[in-house]
Structures are given as C-alpha cells and as structure tokens.
Amino acid sequence: MNDGTMNHAIGHPESREGAKIILVTGASGGIGKRTALALASQGHTVIMHGRNPDKTRHACDWVIEQTGNPNVTCHVADLSLMREVARFAVEINERYGRLDVLVNNAGGQFGNERETTAEGHERTFAINTLAPFLLTNLLLPMLANSPSARIVTVSSESYRQSGAPRLDDIELEHSYSLVRAYGSSKLYVWWLMRQFDARLKAAGVANITVNTVEPGSAVTGLQRESLRKSPFMLPLVILWMPFMRTAAHGARTSVLMATSSSVEGVSGEFWGSRKPKRINPKWISPQGEKAVWExxxxxxxxxxxxxxTPIDLA
Ligand SMILES: NC(=O)c1ccc[n+]([C@@H]2O[C@H](COP(=O)([O-])OP(=O)(O)OC[C@H]3O[C@@H](n4cnc5c(N)ncnc54)[C@H](OP(=O)(O)O)[C@@H]3O)[C@@H](O)[C@H]2O)c1
Known part of the structure; x- marks a missing residue:
C-alpha cells in the first residue's frame, strides 16, 4: 500500500482486445461493488475506489476471486475532501495514463443536522456533487486520450424531493434538511453532467459521452448513517423495504451505460431501469445548471x- 493505493495486479489492458480501463468510485460496497463485479466479469481492467482501506481491499479480493480477472486494482481516497479528490486524480493519472470509463458512483446520505467537512462544505454536497464535478474535470484529459470514453454518474430519483432549487443557498446553510440535502445534491450532479455534455459538444470533443443514471431503490449501506442519526426515518424504510432491489439489480443501468455497444454515442441523457427516463421539464434549468457549475x-x-481540461471552465 502506498499513498492510499493498494495494488493487487495490473495487466496490460491494451493487449486484451476490447478491454477497457474503468474507474468505479465507491466500489467498496453496495451498487459500486456490484458494478465493479459486472465490469470485471466482462474482462475489463477495473479500478475500484473506496474510502476505507480494509473494506476496499476485501471488495477487490472478492471481485478478483469471483471473476478470475486479475486486472482489478484498488485505490483509497476520501472524496468528501477536494484536496483528496485532486490527489486521487493525480494518482490515477500517474498509474494509468488513459481512462476509458469513469463511473462516478460514490455517494452518501447523512442526518437531519447539517455537517460540514474540514474544508467547510456541506457534507452531502461535497461527496455527491462537488467530488464528481472535480474528479470528472481532472480526469477529462485522461478520458480524452481514449478512442471512445464514457462518463457515467449515479444520481437518484430523489432529486424530485429537493424542492425548489435554492441557488442563493446551494450548500443549504439556511435551509438544511436530510431530504433536501440529498435530493438537491443529486439534482445538481445531474445538472453538472448535462453541462459537461453540452460543453464537450460545444468544444467539438466527440470521443467522450456523458450520461447520468439512477439505480432505483436498492438495499445497500446508503442509509446506514442517516438512519443512525435520524431514526425517525426507520419506519419509512421498513415499509419501503419489500419494494427495494438488490444492489446487483441497482448496478444494471450503470453497467449498461459504461460498456454496452447498444448505447455507443448516446450522451446527455438520464437513464434508469436500463432505459431513458422521462423527465418533467420543470427540472430542466439551463440557468440553474450554469449557476451550479459556476x-x-x-x-x-x-x-x-x-x-x-479540454473544455472551457468559465
Ligand atoms: N441504494 C439506493 O437505493 C440508491 C438509490 C438512488 C441512488 N443511489 C446512489 O447510488 C450510489 C451508490 O450508493 P449505494 O446505495 O451503493 O450506497 P453504499 O452501499 O453506502 O455505497 C456507497 C459507496 O460510496 C463510498 N463513499 C461514501 N462516502 C465516501 C467518501 N467520503 N469518500 C469516498 N467514498 C465514499 C462508500 O464507502 P464506504 O463503504 O466506506 O462507506 C461506498 O463504497 C450513490 O451515489 C447513491 O447516492 C442509491
């Protein structure tokens, strides 16, 4: 282990026909781990990211054991801190040089009391919105080196629970609630991905697609912390449990958008249950997208x- 990096085995993906180099964030558990498993079973080189070194290494070992694919590596970074996101991007760049698919899957849900990171950002916003924004920007040059690259970002149907966007209070200093924080973090990350798509197209970058997915309700560790901190949610979760999917089922749309030839060239869309989602136009806001991007x-x-970066950040 070195600088948060745990190297199991690295092969030479270029020498394996059709094999891609794929980074899945938040792959130590839940939907991310199942996404990594499915992609490793397709024969790709899979970079599994996690926050906890032991948990991430175990997840990585499990994927290698289950798939027999030795080209699975693991890296550790706390994505709630932007300095860690930046360090992680350098580490991935130095190690791989090229990236074909980025799956921004890591995410969190917290309590009904607003918490801030050591860098002063609201915690949900930092992990679910700011980290994918920064990581995607910093990895764009690597993705641009791929003949055909894809960015897949995991949002949630919960964006519809964010209420009216508060563009003058993006980090909810004055209007925080658990539900609003999670919902707006997922709305904003979707808006940011729409902006990446638009900006790449405007810059004439044709080899990178950008799509957002939602996995549906799945039984994972996501609500672990929010339930501990806000037990009033427990009865709702128990009632909802019979309708929840497995994590493997939740991973299906991410896997499809990451590698399926059926969606080659598709960009700027929001998918769920392996098909494009119908979006109520009230959630589309070019002005909101621009404000959140800025x-x-x-x-x-x-x-x-x-x-x-190959796109104009201004
Ligand atoms: N489950 C659902 O019903 C559902 C529905 C809609 C959308 N989603 C989204 O699906 C994605 C995957 O979530 P999940 O349901 O699989 O939850 P999960 O089991 O809690 O997995 C989340 C992953 O993100 C990692 N993570 C959390 N905070 C992090 C941080 N600060 N730095 C680095 N990594 C961090 C976790 O690491 P640890 O293992 O160390 O915690 C874990 O690997 C999330 O974006 C979530 O918002 C889930």
Whole structure:
C-alpha cells in the first residue's frame, strides 16, 4: 500500500482486445461493488475506489476471486475532501495514463443536522456533487486520450424531493434538511453532467459521452448513517423495504451505460431501469445548471487552475 493505493495486479489492458480501463468510485460496497463485479466479469481492467482501506481491499479480493480477472486494482481516497479528490486524480493519472470509463458512483446520505467537512462544505454536497464535478474535470484529459470514453454518474430519483432549487443557498446553510440535502445534491450532479455534455459538444470533443443514471431503490449501506442519526426515518424504510432491489439489480443501468455497444454515442441523457427516463421539464434549468457549475468551479478553483481540461471552465 502506498499513498492510499493498494495494488493487487495490473495487466496490460491494451493487449486484451476490447478491454477497457474503468474507474468505479465507491466500489467498496453496495451498487459500486456490484458494478465493479459486472465490469470485471466482462474482462475489463477495473479500478475500484473506496474510502476505507480494509473494506476496499476485501471488495477487490472478492471481485478478483469471483471473476478470475486479475486486472482489478484498488485505490483509497476520501472524496468528501477536494484536496483528496485532486490527489486521487493525480494518482490515477500517474498509474494509468488513459481512462476509458469513469463511473462516478460514490455517494452518501447523512442526518437531519447539517455537517460540514474540514474544508467547510456541506457534507452531502461535497461527496455527491462537488467530488464528481472535480474528479470528472481532472480526469477529462485522461478520458480524452481514449478512442471512445464514457462518463457515467449515479444520481437518484430523489432529486424530485429537493424542492425548489435554492441557488442563493446551494450548500443549504439556511435551509438544511436530510431530504433536501440529498435530493438537491443529486439534482445538481445531474445538472453538472448535462453541462459537461453540452460543453464537450460545444468544444467539438466527440470521443467522450456523458450520461447520468439512477439505480432505483436498492438495499445497500446508503442509509446506514442517516438512519443512525435520524431514526425517525426507520419506519419509512421498513415499509419501503419489500419494494427495494438488490444492489446487483441497482448496478444494471450503470453497467449498461459504461460498456454496452447498444448505447455507443448516446450522451446527455438520464437513464434508469436500463432505459431513458422521462423527465418533467420543470427540472430542466439551463440557468440553474450554469449557476451550479459556476459555484462548483469557484469552490474547486484551487485544484482546477492550470489543469489542461479540454473544455472551457468559465
Ligand atoms: N441504494 C439506493 O437505493 C440508491 C438509490 C438512488 C441512488 N443511489 C446512489 O447510488 C450510489 C451508490 O450508493 P449505494 O446505495 O451503493 O450506497 P453504499 O452501499 O453506502 O455505497 C456507497 C459507496 O460510496 C463510498 N463513499 C461514501 N462516502 C465516501 C467518501 N467520503 N469518500 C469516498 N467514498 C465514499 C462508500 O464507502 P464506504 O463503504 O466506506 O462507506 C461506498 O463504497 C450513490 O451515489 C447513491 O447516492 C442509491
């Protein structure tokens, strides 16, 4: 282990026909682990990211054992901190040089009391919105080196529970609740991905597609912390449990969008249950997208200055 990196085995993906180099964040458990399993079983090189070193290594060992694919590696970074996101991006760049697929899957849900990270960001927003924004930006040059790259970001139907977007209070300093924080973090990350798509198209970048997915309700560790901190949610979760999917089922749309030839060239869409979702136009807001993009670009400016992204950040 070195700088948070745990190297199991690395093969030479270029020498294996059709094999891609794929990074899945939040692959130590839940939907991310099942996404990594499915992609490793397709024969790709899978970079599994997690926050907890032991948990991530065990998940990685399990995927290698289940699939017989030795080209699975694991890396550790706390994505609630932008300095860690930036360090992680450097680590991935130095190690692989090229990336074909980025699956922004890591996410969290917290309690009904607003918490901030050591860098001063609301915790849900930092992990679910800011981290995918910064990581995607920093990895764009690597994705641009791929003949055909894909960015797949896991959002949630919960964006519809965010209420009216509060663009003057994006990190909910004055209007925090668990439900609003999670919902708006998932709305904003979807908006950011729409912006990535639009900006890449405007810049004439044709080899990178950008899509957002939602896995449906799945039994995972997601609500572990929110239930501990806000037990009033427990009866609702128990009532909802029979309708929840397995994590493997939740991973299906991410896997489809990551590698299926059936969606080659598809970009700028929101998919769930392995098909495009119908979106109520009230959730589409070019002005909101721009405001959230500018907010994130400002919040991450220290890490973006001088980075050679193929799109205009302004
Ligand atoms: N489950 C659902 O019903 C559902 C529905 C809609 C959307 N989603 C979304 O699906 C994605 C996967 O969630 P899940 O349901 O599989 O939940 P999960 O089991 O809790 O997995 C989340 C993953 O993200 C990692 N993670 C959390 N905070 C992190 C941080 N600060 N830095 C780095 N990694 C961090 C977790 O690491 P640890 O193992 O160390 O916690 C874990 O690997 C999330 O984006 C979630 O919002 C889930």
């Amino acid at each position: 907010y994130c670009a400002k919040a991450c400016a220290a890490y973006l200055d001088g980075s050679a």
